[in-house]
Amino acid sequence: MFYTLWFIFPLLFAALPPLCTAVLVDFQVAQPPPVPQDAKQCTVQILQRDFAFSFGLYRGNRSIHTAYRLRNTRFMGCSHSELHGHQQWHPVRQARDFHLPKRRKRVVDPVVCYSTLINTAVWRSSTAEPTVSGIIWNYIKDVTRFSLLFAKPGTFILQLDNLIEAGLNGTYSTTLHATFYASSEEHPPAKQANMIIPLSTLANDTGNDASVPPSFSINVTLPQNTVEVYAELLPSGNGDEETWYANVPDEFLATGDFSNMTLGQGPFREVRLLVDSMVAGVAFPYPVIFTGGILPPAWRPITSYGAFDLPTYFLDLTPFVPLLTDGQPHLFTIDVASAEPDRTILQNWFVSGVLQVITDASSKRTTGNITSYSAEPFAQTSTTGNISENGDISIIVTASRKIHITADIFSGSGEANHVVFSQNLEYVNQQNYFDDMFVMNLFQLSSGNVLSTHNNIPAVIDTFSYPITVNMTLFNAAGTFFSAFIDHSYDRTLLPSPFILGSTIKERQSAGGFFTIASTGNTGNGTSNNTFSYIDLAGNTFDQRVDAAFNNITLDEVSGSLSRAPDKEPPASPSDADTFAGARLPFLPGK
Numbered sequence: 001m002f003y004t005l006w007f008i009f010p011l012l013f014a015a016l017p018p019l020c021t022a023v024l025v026d027f028q029v030a031q032p033p034p035v036p037q038d039a040k041q042c043t044v045q046i047l048q049r050d051f052a053f054s055f056g057l058y059r060g061n062r063s064i065h066t067a068y069r070l071r072n073t074r075f076m077g078c079s080h081s082e083l084h085g086h087q088q089w090h091p092v093r094q095a096r097d098f099h100l101p102k103r104r105k106r107v108v109d110p111v112v113c114y115s116t117l118i119n120t121a122v123w124r125s126s127t128a129e130p131t132v133s134g135i136i137w138n139y140i141k142d143v144t145r146f147s148l149l150f151a152k153p154g155t156f157i158l159q160l161d162n163l164i165e166a167g168l169n170g171t172y173s174t175t176l177h178a179t180f181y182a183s184s185e186e187h188p189p190a191k192q193a194n195m196i197i198p199l200s201t202l203a204n205d206t207g208n209d210a211s212v213p214p215s216f217s218i219n220v221t222l223p224q225n226t227v228e229v230y231a232e233l234l235p236s237g238n239g240d241e242e243t244w245y246a247n248v249p250d251e252f253l254a255t256g257d258f259s260n261m262t263l264g265q266g267p268f269r270e271v272r273l274l275v276d277s278m279v280a281g282v283a284f285p286y287p288v289i290f291t292g293g294i295l296p297p298a299w300r301p302i303t304s305y306g307a308f309d310l311p312t313y314f315l316d317l318t319p320f321v322p323l324l325t326d327g328q329p330h331l332f333t334i335d336v337a338s339a340e341p342d343r344t345i346l347q348n349w350f351v352s353g354v355l356q357v358i359t360d361a362s363s364k365r366t367t368g369n370i371t372s373y374s375a376e377p378f379a380q381t382s383t384t385g386n387i388s389e390n391g392d393i394s395i396i397v398t399a400s401r402k403i404h405i406t407a408d409i410f411s412g413s414g415e416a417n418h419v420v421f422s423q424n425l426e427y428v429n430q431q432n433y434f435d436d437m438f439v440m441n442l443f444q445l446s447s448g449n450v451l452s453t454h455n456n457i458p459a460v461i462d463t464f465s466y467p468i469t470v471n472m473t474l475f476n477a478a479g480t481f482f483s484a485f486i487d488h489s490y491d492r493t494l495l496p497s498p499f500i501l502g503s504t505i506k507e508r509q510s511a512g513g514f515f516t517i518a519s520t521g522n523t524g525n526g527t528s529n530n531t532f533s534y535i536d537l538a539g540n541t542f543d544q545r546v547d548a549a550f551n552n553i554t555l556d557e558v559s560g561s562l563s564r565a566p567d568k569e570p571p572a573s574p575s576d577a578d579t580f581a582g583a584r585l586p587f588l589p590g591k
């Protein structure tokens with residue numbers, strides 16, 4: 001059953017443990033990284049670890065993390081770098097006696113893994129929802145833009161918080177490999193920044209992500225000859241913020257009994273990056289649904305998009321170069337704001353960021369001026385709603401954001417750069433509750449564009465549209481038997497941002513089914529229909545249509561230049577894959 005991996009991930013094969021055919025293989029739809037097939041390559045194992053009692057890294061000796069010191073410098077000048085993650089959940093015994101999840105009770109279902117290299121977040125993933133017979137997944141992450149970090153000694157940390165308790169007695173066996181592809185005339189070395197600066201906690205023993213609220217700040221001193229700075233933000237909503245897009249504005253919480261349905265603090269979130277307390281750019285995030293999210297059976301064996309590779313958001317901070325090149329520390333702040341009157345959110349988002357810095361050939365200080373600055377502290381938002389006589393509730397939250405910053409920058413070697421950075425973002429969220437709160441329909445759309453130009457040449461372009469529809473029906477008042485159908489898309493053009501290959505991805509997933517939470521064992525069923533297309537600036541293409549019903553792949557059509565030999569047989573479905581080892585009410589995540 002494992003031949004898929006042999007074809008698609010040939011380098012992983014040697015590392016795979018012997019497999020039991022009853023183990024479900026989960027996967028996220030994604031393009032294979034566009035690597036030079038004919039290039040010399042080298043694969044190193046970065047870490048191998050069984051994560052068991054690893055929850056609560058911040059609490060001393062129950063913490064388990066894996067750190068690997070990379071000493072190898074022979075990867076300088078490679079054309080591509082990838083990380084190959086392979087994980088398998090091994091249950092130790094049958095999960096039968098776990099508790100019925102209650103509001104805010106911590107349940108152990110998919111957890112988030114944080115990978116950092118030299119304190120720099122390079123990959124955030126969630127794990128697959130455990131099954132009682134085990135589950136396996138693999139993912140390849142293109143980390144070419146971080147090659148600079150692999151070229152010098154440093155520590156690699158993978159944080160995976162797993163809590164062992166009655167009924168959830170299992171480990172995550174994790175193997176991580178890095179593969180480097182040699183550069184050549186045909187495949188020149190990947191463009192690299194001169195310096196990569198983490199916006200992270202800089203901790204030596206955890207994944208370096210900061211928990212907000214409150215906001216996270218770090219002082220950063222940039223080289224005085226900095227001429228360009230790009231930021232990449234890596235945020236994820238967790239705990240009571242995991243299904244943030246389904247939260248109800250506080251002013252409507254009292255209008256219905258949402259106690260078995262969802263939480264408060266509204267559905268809008270913007271992730272803000274501030275430089276010296278000035279808004280430098282924001283992200284309207286894509287709603288990542290983890291594999292235990294909303295309706296766990298919907299994500300077997302096809303996860304929701306982004307579950308194994310959380311999206312990141314690119315901003316151009318070059319307009320701030322005139323402020324940042326004074327040789328002094330400057331305060332970089334990341335926070336997450338809502339559309340509530342006080343802008344606060346629940347606990348918590350994990351945030352981190354990376355600055356990619358380009359310096360001038362001259363060591364002279366870069367000068368210049370911010371010539372215009374237009375950015376409100378927060379998005380413009382509105383919250384309206386009405387309650388009909390029969391108790392139906394309709395709520396609409398909207399937000400919009402316009403940012404426009406221009407600067408003139410003069411490098412020590414005499415180059416002038418006229419920089420324009422703009423963001424134009426829109427958001428709407430509509431929630432309807434019918435039939436005494438037994439039916440909920442949700443529609444959310446975040447869309448917009450980020451554009452920066454340097455002397456009229458695009459530097460960062462991000463045009464995106466992230467619609468999501470959730471239709472949910474409860475079949476009992478406790479909300480322990482329900483159906484949910486989710487239709488969501490990730491349509492994004494990233495062109496031609498520095499250090500990444502510009503690409504357009506159009507992904508759509510319709511998934512849903514039924515779920516029952518019971519003390520005798522959670523059960524459910526689901527189907528998932530997916531269309532995915534990828535095209536990049538180098539002309540690589542990848543298209544996939546893949547459908548699953550009741551843990552079984554029912555259709556898998558792959559084409560495009562990045563496609564490999566197709567699958568001949570669907571993966572076997574384990575007899576007990578319908579049992580879900582950690583589950584909770586759909587919009588009431590545990591802590």
Ligand SMILES: *[C@@H]1O[C@H](CO)[C@@H](O)[C@H](O)[C@H]1NC(C)=O
Nearest residue numbers: 053055056059060061062063
């Ligand atoms: C930490 O180690 C000490 C001594 O081995 C032990 O008594 C204590 O229970 C451990 N704490 C946790 C949280 O595991």
Ligand SMILES: *[C@@H]1O[C@H](CO)[C@@H](O)[C@H](O)[C@H]1NC(C)=O
Nearest residue numbers: 052053092093164165169170
């Ligand atoms: C899991 O449960 C089994 C059976 O109860 C027990 O023998 C084993 O020690 C447990 N494993 C862990 C890691 O707690």
Ligand SMILES: *[C@@H]1O[C@H](CO)[C@@H](O)[C@H](O)[C@H]1NC(C)=O
Nearest residue numbers: 119200201202203204205206
């Ligand atoms: C990380 O380790 C170094 C060296 O031991 C130490 O100087 C530094 O303070 C540590 N950083 C944190 C955040 O603990």
Ligand SMILES: *[C@@H]1O[C@H](CO)[C@@H](O)[C@H](O)[C@H]1NC(C)=O
Nearest residue numbers: 216217218219220329330331
């Ligand atoms: C940043 O530096 C300023 C000035 O030294 C200091 O007051 C502030 O506490 C620092 N903030 C952080 C988050 O380190």
Ligand SMILES: *[C@@H]1O[C@H](CO)[C@@H](O)[C@H](O)[C@H]1NC(C)=O
Nearest residue numbers: 322367368369370408409410
């Ligand atoms: C920046 O603007 C100030 C006036 O606002 C001016 O005095 C200064 O010369 C300008 N600097 C550059 C490098 O253009």
Ligand SMILES: *[C@@H]1O[C@H](CO)[C@@H](O)[C@H](O)[C@H]1NC(C)=O
Nearest residue numbers: 383384385386393394395396
């Ligand atoms: C309120 O009700 C009207 C009429 O039923 C509807 O058109 C409108 O969209 C509702 N407004 C909100 C905010 O739900």
Ligand SMILES: *[C@@H]1O[C@H](CO)[C@@H](O)[C@H](O)[C@H]1NC(C)=O
Nearest residue numbers: 430432441442443469470471
């Ligand atoms: C699902 O929800 C969307 C958005 O609220 C709504 O337009 C649609 O009619 C609903 N579909 C069903 C089958 O209820």
Ligand SMILES: *[C@@H]1O[C@H](CO)[C@@H](O)[C@H](O)[C@H]1NC(C)=O
Nearest residue numbers: 257258259260476477478479
């Ligand atoms: C919520 O669920 C509990 C059982 O967990 C039930 O007693 C209660 O009636 C439910 N509330 C509503 C509003 O249906």
Ligand SMILES: *[C@@H]1O[C@H](CO)[C@@H](O)[C@H](O)[C@H]1NC(C)=O
Nearest residue numbers: 485510511512527528529547
């Ligand atoms: C997926 O497609 C199948 C076959 O057309 C259909 O029966 C199923 O309802 C679809 N599932 C979803 C969630 O749209």
Ligand SMILES: *[C@@H]1O[C@H](CO)[C@@H](O)[C@H](O)[C@H]1NC(C)=O
Nearest residue numbers: 513514515516524525526550
């Ligand atoms: C899926 O679950 C629902 C609710 O339990 C059930 O009515 C339906 O028959 C199941 N579908 C399949 C194909 O098993």
Ligand SMILES: *[C@@H]1O[C@H](CO)[C@@H](O)[C@H](O)[C@H]1NC(C)=O
Nearest residue numbers: 549550551552553554570573
């Ligand atoms: C899965 O697909 C195979 C091959 O199409 C079929 O024989 C099997 O009955 C399917 N299993 C389920 C649970 O639908």
